[in-house]
Amino acid sequence: MLTEMIQQFTTPNTVPDMLLGYAFIFGTGLFYIASLMMRRRSLQRDLVVLEQIDDE
């Protein structure tokens, strides 16, 4: 009886949900890393501009 019930039970196909969940996880991570890189580059540009002002 129990064996029959187990055999009749089908695992749902939730692969698209899993992929969506991981897209959110990795998307958030990549977005944050990109924001760190952009801020660092912006600060480096500021430093260069400051030195240019000094040269003038």
Next chain:
Amino acid sequence: MASIAAQPPIQSDSSAGPNQPVRSSNLFSSPLTLRLLTYFTVLMLGAAAYMAFIYAPLERSMGAVQRIFYFHVGAAWAGALSFLITALAGVVYLATKNRKWDTVAESSVEVGLALLTMTLLSGPVWAASAWGQAWTLDPKLNSAAVMWLSYAAYLMLRQGIEDPVKRARFGAVYGLIAFSSVIMTYFGVRFIDTAIHPNVMGPSASTGSGDFGMAPRMLQAMIFSFITFSFVLATLLWHRIRLGLFKQHVEQVKIAKFSQEAF
């Protein structure tokens, strides 16, 4: 011209007073170590993905969506750890008035918020599939949302304070108060027996025991995910602290330039 930009922004200067702009830190060792840590963390993430997608068995009743669990819980763990660092850095700042601890606190809030965002975005996807609705009035879910809002407010409110000393003091006190939302989310809701969100570790009010009967391989994948996200936290935090110190360095150069021009 490239000399300033090429210089590492973090330079050692132990003679600076506690309220001086941060020019230095011996706490954060060489960028080579940071690069190695970054590469190692990427490798760990790859291994954690292997364990989540391949090594851990398929959960019979929920199917593949249950695999969100490994990174969802790992990110939640690292987020909580990050907010603990915020609270501790706040205490150290209040005791020492050294601004580098304010930078640590601010950085850990930002990294913790990114990690908590991963948890809060992936959780509803899993819930929609497993429970039939993305969000319920479950105490743990609502408490996590309050926690996210509290720390988002921390970053926004800081922007409104111009005086760096006042800003740092505000951040330290706020970071301590906001940590109560972390305690509530991870421990307080265990005493509410109407909660439907399972507790991964430790007992819950509804069952009196842990809610997860995991297969050994699932447990191993979860533990590995915890370790991996601890490395993710360490790496992101280190990068973010360096960025914070770099920003202070640029501000210091700006102030020096404009004060020179004024005279």
